[in-house]
Amino acid sequence: MALPIEDYALIGDRHTAALVGRNGSIDWLCLPRFDSPACFAGLLGDDDHGHWQLVPVGEWTSTRRYVDDSTSLETTFTTADGVVTLLDLMPTGDDRADVVRRLTGVEGTVRFRHEWVVRMDYGHIKPWVTRHHPGKGDHAITAVAGPDMLVLRGPRLPTPTDHKHADEFDVAAGDTLTFSTTWVRSSDPIPDKEKMKKRIKATIRDERGWLDQCKLEGLPHRDAVVRSLLTLRLLTHEKTGGIVAAPTTSLPEAFGGSRNWDYRYCWLRDAALTLEALISAGATEEAEKWRTWLLRAAAGDPADLQIMYAVDGARRLPEIELDHLPGYADSRPVRIGNGAVTQRQTDVLGEVMIALSESRDAGVPSDANAWSLQRQLVDALADSWQEPDHGIWEIRGPVQHFTHSRAMVWAAFDRAVRAVEDHGLEGPVDRWRELRDAVHAEVCERGFDTERNTFTQHYDTREVDASLLVLPLIGFLPGDDPRVLGTIAAVEADLMCDGLVLRYRTESGVDGLEGDEHPFLACSFWLVSAYAEAGRPDDARALLDRLVGLCNDVGLLAEEYDVDGDRMAGNFPQAFSHLALVQAAFRLHQHQQ
Numbered sequence: 001m002a003l004p005i006e007d008y009a010l011i012g013d014r015h016t017a018a019l020v021g022r023n024g025s026i027d028w029l030c031l032p033r034f035d036s037p038a039c040f041a042g043l044l045g046d047d048d049h050g051h052w053q054l055v056p057v058g059e060w061t062s063t064r065r066y067v068d069d070s071t072s073l074e075t076t077f078t079t080a081d082g083v084v085t086l087l088d089l090m091p092t093g094d095d096r097a098d099v100v101r102r103l104t105g106v107e108g109t110v111r112f113r114h115e116w117v118v119r120m121d122y123g124h125i126k127p128w129v130t131r132h133h134p135g136k137g138d139h140a141i142t143a144v145a146g147p148d149m150l151v152l153r154g155p156r157l158p159t160p161t162d163h164k165h166a167d168e169f170d171v172a173a174g175d176t177l178t179f180s181t182t183w184v185r186s187s188d189p190i191p192d193k194e195k196m197k198k199r200i201k202a203t204i205r206d207e208r209g210w211l212d213q214c215k216l217e218g219l220p221h222r223d224a225v226v227r228s229l230l231t232l233r234l235l236t237h238e239k240t241g242g243i244v245a246a247p248t249t250s251l252p253e254a255f256g257g258s259r260n261w262d263y264r265y266c267w268l269r270d271a272a273l274t275l276e277a278l279i280s281a282g283a284t285e286e287a288e289k290w291r292t293w294l295l296r297a298a299a300g301d302p303a304d305l306q307i308m309y310a311v312d313g314a315r316r317l318p319e320i321e322l323d324h325l326p327g328y329a330d331s332r333p334v335r336i337g338n339g340a341v342t343q344r345q346t347d348v349l350g351e352v353m354i355a356l357s358e359s360r361d362a363g364v365p366s367d368a369n370a371w372s373l374q375r376q377l378v379d380a381l382a383d384s385w386q387e388p389d390h391g392i393w394e395i396r397g398p399v400q401h402f403t404h405s406r407a408m409v410w411a412a413f414d415r416a417v418r419a420v421e422d423h424g425l426e427g428p429v430d431r432w433r434e435l436r437d438a439v440h441a442e443v444c445e446r447g448f449d450t451e452r453n454t455f456t457q458h459y460d461t462r463e464v465d466a467s468l469l470v471l472p473l474i475g476f477l478p479g480d481d482p483r484v485l486g487t488i489a490a491v492e493a494d495l496m497c498d499g500l501v502l503r504y505r506t507e508s509g510v511d512g513l514e515g516d517e518h519p520f521l522a523c524s525f526w527l528v529s530a531y532a533e534a535g536r537p538d539d540a541r542a543l544l545d546r547l548v549g550l551c552n553d554v555g556l557l558a559e560e561y562d563v564d565g566d567r568m569a570g571n572f573p574q575a576f577s578h579l580a581l582v583q584a585a586f587r588l589h590q591h592q593q
């Protein structure tokens with residue numbers, strides 16, 4: 001049975017990631033890549049859909065932390081008989097896909113239960129499980145199904161009972177027991193045993209080294225920013241540079257509802273915003289890598305640019321419902337793939353152009369191919385920007401002339417102009433200036449409700465939308481412009497739910513979906529930034545404090561927050577929430593200096 005979302009923590013190797021519960025159970029793991037089929041899918045079903053658990057027998061309590069500024073997770077279990085820590089991590093820096101779990105006895109003697117229940121293909125397939133002795137003193141269990149093999153190693157291995165592998169043993173003070181699960185192709189030989197101690201140290205060292213380049217002095221909520229940056233890095237594929245929106249699929253936006261989506265892909269929007277957050281912290285290496293990812297993914301006719309791709313840039317992400325999974329808290333359907341892939345979302349190029357412009361400003365070396373791609377994309381936009389779209393929220397209702405999308409069209413032309421003016425790049429700057437000004441005028445006329453003094457969600461409605469909070473953040477208007485202040489007031493009046501911000505009013509029916517949703521954390525962080533820009537630093541600070549207080553015990557955030565249930569909702573951890581946290585902290589810091 002899955003735990004509340006906030007009771008999970010993330011570990012990963014920058015190729016894929018796992019969710020570890022505070023009960024020592026890995027309930028979600030896709031191997032070898034973020035979007036591979038899960039081999040532990042208990043998160044979206046029950047124990048029989050796959051999990052790997054190390055937990056004391058009987059009553060226990062647990063506390064958790066990440067070891068220093070790393071993504072190695074330490075869970076401390078306390079029982080009446082003693083204390084044991086469990087270290088969980090996925091070593092990085094090599095071509096192996098391992099999950100390593102180390103138990104260390106701290107006090108007394110604690111009896112532990114070990115369960116290794118592998119179910120390939122998202123909890124669907126019971127694998128063929130066998131024992132091996134690959135070398136002297138080396139024991140392994142392999143689980144094979146179709147293309148995949150998992151190899152379990154450890155000082156003592158569980159035995160089969162009823163399609164599960166289970167064991168019980170004592171952990172005494174001073175004992176160390178290290179277990180590992182390794183993925184290989186089922187046609188490959190069993191991989192060699194590794195010296196895990198060395199790899200654990202190297203992995204922790206690598207993360208600390210990466211953080212050293214970040215400039216975080218004086219930032220509000222530094223620890224929350226550090227955790228967010230490390231999480232964003234964990235969601236960035238080491239080899240390809242693709243950035244996934246979250247490592248999970250179908251954690252529900254409303255418990256028991258159908259708003260369940262697969263986020264294990266690279267949205268240009270989410271990735272571009274992630275880069276902005278990383279760049280503001282001084283981590284520019286990822287920007288260069290992602291730019292090359294973009295070049296590969298977008299190769300071809302600029303008119304065929306998609307709004308999202310797979311980690312390796314693949315284009316087809318058909319949305320499929322997995323009927324065999326009951327869903328998290330009975331939230332059905334469980335979906336893999338994402339139908340939004342074929343949508344028109346005009347905002348995306350604006351976000352991409354802003355991120356690439358910030359990379360340039362931050363000194364990321366220029367690349368002729370990257371500029372040539374940007375030119376082509378902006379030229380294609382010049383011919384198509386007036387078409388209606390599905391907008392930033394990927395609505396599944398009829399397309400509209402979304403105000404945020406148009407403001408982002410303005411941003412795309414604006415950043416193209418700046419590239420020429422500030423960086424001496426070549427381009428038809430007069431035409432881009434003309435288009436930029438025309439779009440600005442149109443948005444201020446057709447996307448603005450003069451009676452209420454607010455921008456509107458789209459040109460044919462009087463509803464507001466939290467995405468409008470972004471307008472001052474991209475420089476569309478100054479933060480203290482009366483039209484921006486009016487829009488903040490309208491968002492406060494229409495979209496606040498117990499102090500947090502909803503994306504839009506679902507009652508309007510604009511999204512074409514059944515059911516409702518909870519406040520969206522990224523939008524709530526945007527309000528922090530908008531307050532800072534509007535000259536309301538106290539409100540910004542108070543809201544940022546509140547939002548950071550919603551992070552779970554290890555500093556992670558899902559997509560939404562259920563204020564009535566006081567729990568997280570939606571995919572977890574979500575890049576959007578963490579990148580917006582980082583941006584809000586920097587924005588507030590900037591205004592406080």
Ligand SMILES: OC[C@H]1O[C@H](O[C@H]2O[C@H](CO)[C@@H](O)[C@H](O)[C@H]2O)[C@H](O)[C@@H](O)[C@@H]1O
Binds near residue numbers: 263394511
């Ligand atoms: O609300 C319906 C849509 O929800 C998802 O989109 C959201 O997540 C994306 C990834 O973080 C983000 O880019 C987008 O702005 C969000 O609205 C889902 O992926 C869509 O399929 C769905 O239509």
